[in-house]
Amino acid sequence: MPLWNIYHPVDAYTAEEKQEMAKRITDMYYVLPRFYVGVLFHEQPKDSFFMGGQKRDDFVRIRLDHFARHMSSDAERTTNWLKRADEAIAPFVRDRGYHYELHIGETPRELWLIDGIHPPRANTAAEQRWKSENQPSPFGPEEG
Template sequence: MPLWNIYHPENAYTDADKREIADRIVGFYDGFLPRFYVNVLFQPLPAASFLIGGEPTDDFVRIRVEHIARQIEDPAEQERFMNHVAQRLAPFIGERGLRWEMHIGETPFGLWTISGLKPPRPGTAADLKWRTENRPSPY
C-alpha cells in the first residue's frame, strides 16, 4: 500500500481540493495496484504546531509516503516518479505559493497485512483478483 500523509497549513485545502489531490495520487498507481491500496491522510496543522527551524510556519506542506506494496528500485524510475508527483501536485502546492518537501520510505513487503490477510504477490492470479474486485479477499 502507499500511505500518503500530507501535513499542511489549516485551511490550505477545501474538501474538493482534497478529493482532487487524492484522485491524482491514486492515479500514480493505476495499473499497478488495486485502488483500495492507496490511502491519503490530510493532516491540517495550525502555524503554532508546525515549526521549521524553530519558527512557526503557515506556508509549508510536508508529504510523507510509505511504499509497502511495491518498491521503486531503479534510480531512473525513482526520478521519473518524483518528477511526475511534483508536476501533478504543483497546482496545489507550488502554484499556490506553498513551500514543500516530500520523502518516500519503503517497507519490506513481508511486514504488511490487510484485514489480517497477507497481500498477494504482484502479477499473480490473486493479485489480479484483488485489483478486479478492489478489495481484499482470501486466496
C-alpha cells in the same frame, strides 16, 4: 500500499480539493488495486509547525510510504516517482506558492497485512482479482 500523509496549514484545502488531490494521487498507481492507495490530510494549526526553529504557516510536508511495490533503481526513484509525485501535487502546492517537502519511505512487503492477509505478489492472479474487485480476499498459494 502507498500511504500519503499530507501535513498542511489549516484551511489550505477545501473538501473538494482534497478529493481531487486524492484522485490525482490514486491515478498514479494504475497498476495497483485502487483500495491500496491511502491519502491522509493532517491540518496543522497556526503556531504548530516549525522549520529550523522558525514558525511556518506556508509549508506543506508530504510523507509517502510504499509497501506494495519498491523502486529498483536510483533512476526510477528520482526520474519516475519523485517527478510523477511532484507533478500530481503541483496544482495544490507549488502552484499555490507553498514551500513543500516530499519524501518516500519503503517498507518491506513482509511487514504488511491487509485485513490480516499478506497481500498477493505483484502481477499474480490474486492481485488481479483484488484489483478488479477493489477489495482484499483470501487466496491460495497457486494464485498469489
